Amino acid sequence: MVFDECYEELRRYMEKHQGASGRVDKDSSWPLGKRSSIVLTEDTAIELGHPQTESAAFILLTDDKSKVNDGQVTVIGPDLDQTSEKKLAFGKVIILAVDNYDHDQLFDRYAELDQVRHNAILDGYMLRAVPQDMREWSRISRQAVKRGINFQKMASAIYSQYHAHEGVTAVETLFVTKGSAEVAGLKEIGTKVGRIVAAMNKMAFEMHLDCHGCEFEDVCEEVGELRKMRDQKKA
Amino acid sequence: MCEGCGCHEMYERSIVAVCGKGGVGKTSLTTIITRILAEQGDGKVLAIDADPAVGLATSLGMGVTRTLDDIRSELIGRMQSGVKEDRREMIARLEYELFEALTERDNLAFLAIGRPETEGCYCQINGILKDMIASLSANFKYVVIDGEAGVEQVNRRVMERVSHMVLVSDTSAKGLNVVKTIKDVADTTVHYDRIGLIVNRVHSTEDLERAKLPEGIPLLGHVFEDRQLRDFDLEARPLLELPEEPVVHSVRHCLANLGLIGDHRH
Numbered sequence: 232m233v234f235d236e237c238y239e240e241l242r243r244y245m246e247k248h249q250g251a252s253g254r255v256d257k258d259s260s261w262p263l264g265k266r267s268s269i270v271l272t273e274d275t276a277i278e279l280g281h282p283q284t285e286s287a288a289f290i291l292l293t294d295d296k297s298k299v300n301d302g303q304v305t306v307i308g309p310d311l312d313q314t315s316e317k318k319l320a321f322g323k324v325i326i327l328a329v330d331n332y333d334h335d336q337l338f339d340r341y342a343e344l345d346q347v348r349h350n351a352i353l354d355g356y357m358l359r360a361v362p363q364d365m366r367e368w369s370r371i372s373r374q375a376v377k378r379g380i381n382f383q384k385m386a387s388a389i390y391s392q393y394h395a396h397e398g399v400t401a402v403e404t405l406f407v408t409k410g411s412a413e414v415a416g417l418k419e420i421g422t423k424v425g426r427i428v429a430a431m432n433k434m435a436f437e438m439h440l441d442c443h444g445c446e447f448e449d450v451c452e453e454v455g456e457l458r459k460m461r462d463q464k465k466a
Numbered sequence: 467m468c469e470g471c472g473c474h475e476m477y478e479r480s481i482v483a484v485c486g487k488g489g490v491g492k493t494s495l496t497t498i499i500t501r502i503l504a505e506q507g508d509g510k511v512l513a514i515d516a517d518p519a520v521g522l523a524t525s526l527g528m529g530v531t532r533t534l535d536d537i538r539s540e541l542i543g544r545m546q547s548g549v550k551e552d553r554r555e556m557i558a559r560l561e562y563e564l565f566e567a568l569t570e571r572d573n574l575a576f577l578a579i580g581r582p583e584t585e586g587c588y589c590q591i592n593g594i595l596k597d598m599i600a601s602l603s604a605n606f607k608y609v610v611i612d613g614e615a616g617v618e619q620v621n622r623r624v625m626e627r628v629s630h631m632v633l634v635s636d637t638s639a640k641g642l643n644v645v646k647t648i649k650d651v652a653d654t655t656v657h658y659d660r661i662g663l664i665v666n667r668v669h670s671t672e673d674l675e676r677a678k679l680p681e682g683i684p685l686l687g688h689v690f691e692d693r694q695l696r697d698f699d700l701e702a703r704p705l706l707e708l709p710e711e712p713v714v715h716s717v718r719h720c721l722a723n724l725g726l727i728g729d730h731r732h
Contacts, residue, residue: 269605271510272570282566342554349558359562363555368562 232294233337233431233456237424241291241324244420245405248413250307253383255404260387261380264354269370276376277311279369280321285411287418288323288360288367289425290345292337296328301401304386308409311371311381322407322417323367325389328400337460338431344396351392353385363429365421382406426450430457434464480726481603481625483658485613486634487644491666493517494695495634496612497525497705498717504574506727509607511574514599518581522612523569526576527704532567533580534599538591557594564598575606599625627657630726632686636667637677646680662686662724664717686720689713 232238280286293299308319325348329340345362352358355375360367371380386404393402407413430447434457442448442461451457480503484496496513504511515522523530537560544551551559569576577599603609603625611625633648635641645663652658665688668674674688692713698705708714721727 269565269602271573271575273572346554359565361555361559361562363551363559366562368565 232292233427233454233460234291234293234424235456236454237420237427238291238293238298238326240420240423241326241405244416245305245307248307248407248409250305250405250407251310252303252305255302255304255383255387255390257387257391259384260391261356261384262354263388264352264356268352268357270355270357270372272370274372274374275317275370276373277314277316277371278318279371279408280367280414281318282366282368284318285320285414285418286322286366286368287407287414287421288321288348289365289421290325290327290341290348291424292327292329292341292344294329296330296400299326299328299401299403301328301403302390304383304404305406306382307405307407307413310383310408311376312379314408319408320411320414321367321369322405322414324405324417324421325393326403326405327393328402329398330400331398338428338435340398341428341431344393344399347392347396348389351389353380353388355380356385363425365418365425427454427457431460434460479604479607479609480630481609481611481628482630482632482726483611483613483625483628483656484632484634485648485652487641490634490636490641491689492634493521493525493612494699494705495632495664495666495689495717496522496610498708498714499632499721500526500574500610501706501708502714502718502721502727503608503610504572507573509573510605511608511610512603512606513574513576514609514611515576515578516611516613518579518614520578520580523576523578524702525705526574527706528569528571528574528576530569530576530578532563533578534564534567534595535580537563537567538595541591556591560594560598564595564602568602577602596625629659630724631656631658631661632720632724633661633663633683634666635663637665637669637673639678642678642680645683649680649683660724662720664689664720667691684723686723687716689716689720 280288327344349358349360349362355372357370358367389404390402393399407417426447427450430450433447442451451461482499484492484499486492500511500513513522513526520530520533541556541560567577611628631652633645635645649661652661661683662685663679663683664686665674665677668688668690679685690712695708695713698708718727
């Protein structure tokens, strides 16, 4: 699949940083909230990925279910109840196994699944995201922290949201709060994912398939599956 | 809220637009109104500066790093330079940047609209931004808008519906005529529930008696010209620190007459 190399890179990253892993628990899933709700500074316990800190958030797709540890949640760095910091650099990756994978519809499928994480609004958790920049900025309310929100409960909610989606066969979640350098490392992988998605977007919506001068020429040269997609389109 | 009269119970959320001719002390009164509502402590307050001069920020003592029009102009700049974003991406970015532009202190948040400088029709972007302001405002119990002289600007750029319109004038015939015009325009362009006039910078009771107050606009009260307030303005000191007497007290009385706060004289 087009994301295979990014997937391998992510696994190497996770291997290197050795986070704490656990399982989602559907019974302790964090409840959903209202999309329009905001959390002001006054009510904020922790900010994740504030604009002045590093932030990286993206989804990664594979069609090989055996590559995804369904229900696993890994946290590299402190959990929400293990820190006294008010602002933390933040990384979040949702690794999804999907079936009925089709080259032609991959961009639409990616966009559709990416939207799920933005629609999964958690109670007491304000999310602002720029998906095209792979940035996520969240504020977690004092109330939510008092009620015991943590990454496992958040991952459980995300897990349920994705599993309710047709064609999603496995969901694994990674959170990174260790520090700016660790999140920046994750962002490098996210940027590659973003470039592949942007190249697919261009192929999906532009009739002009001349590679000369295209800003994604390097991405297509690097990712074999993208080359195949481009050649199929040309044919 | 005052339990005695419960006069603003009918409004779940109050959106107050303050309008009047330039130079009548509109921004100072907007600041004091914002302060009174924030001090009540019964909910969060969003102050919106819809006046391109962005004077409300200084008056509130809150910094402005970016205005809504900065965000709008940057988006238009990106579009013109060929950056492609679909509608979903554009909305997500605008939501992010709008929140980033918000300045906060305690239960008070502040947003500056700024000056629209980019020529051309960007109705879609303007429409999205207006929807976002409405969505943001839904999180606040009180929204106070410092409008330009014309209420139609509030309608076009900020909010189509307000609960309370506060018209501000000094005792001059010119100021009072502008107020009458604003009311006439508001009657056809803005949905509002209550309206009233504050006569500001009154030099003497005699001046007030001589002033030709427009018919059809309930008089909420008056505020005497105040040396202390002028000093605060001159020194660019935040009006949140202005002593209660006499100006803040007078404005409190006006807001009680408008039904926006409880009348604590009860």
